[in-house]
């Protein structure tokens with residue numbers, strides 16, 4: 093089995109969490125794992141320390157995202173690739189895992205198209221057009237670099253940045269990067285570890301969703317979970333058998349996500 097595990101930024105605020113690292117090592121004994129991480133909170137924190145106020149915009153579909161101008165993509169890349177990725181690679185290395193830090197830049201792993209224009213909804217509910225900045229829509233994943241590494245027992249740890257059509261760095265959503273990597277690799281499943289047990293509707297955990305059910309649920313969830321559901325759907329549409337959304341802040345989070353009761357599983 094090949095499983096892509098995305099560790100949400102919500103779980104990385106205090107550095108790589110021991111519960112995830114320990115369980116990741118255990119799961120590695122029985123399957124191939126690829127780790128993709130987020131880190132939005134730390135990007136915002138570091139940017140503000142550097143005096144660069146971060147701006148978030150909401151799309152007409154209701155998705156919230158970082159407005160990534162030139163200075164912001166530089167900080168984003170420094171924090172994601174330089175800090176968070178390195179910390180995870182060091183922590184796994186310390187446990188004897190042959191972890192290798194990668195980002196979407198390496199070996200042409202994630203190619204994206206820069207959004208020329210963004211439509212945002214302002215405080216009064218009006219549509220406003222904005223410069224696209226350095227945000228990308230993923231167009232292609234070249235998974236060879238991952239296959240070369242995993243075939244030799246190395247474990248890729250991937251930061252969510254992409255290469256634009258003019259060779260420029262682009263910010264891509266971590267959940268969607270994980271989904272496209274799972275799809276490109278032909279992975280069996282993708283797991284999104286986050287700070288909640290799964291998709292909640294009317295205060296109840298939704299344990300299973302079909303692809304259609306997941307699409308219908310998009311309207312019933314808020315910021316954060318909307319992107320995870322979209323990514324879960326994209327992974328299935330690209331051939332992944334299961335997308336799982338589950339808690340990363342519990343004991344043995346990966347074992348629970350793969351075999352436990354408390355999770356949301358999306359299958360075609």
Ligand SMILES: Nc1ncnc2c1ncn2[C@@H]1O[C@H](COP(=O)(O)OP(=O)(O)O)[C@@H](O)[C@H]1O
Nearest residue numbers: 100101102286288290291292313314315316317
């Ligand atoms: N219907 C929902 N079910 C579960 N979580 C939801 C829902 N709607 C919004 N959320 C929010 O989504 C968050 C997870 O997304 P996010 O903050 O982006 O985490 P991550 O860093 O793991 O990607 C949860 O903490 C929760 O506040």
Ligand SMILES: [Mg+2]
Nearest residue numbers: 100130316319
């Ligand atoms: Mg998120």
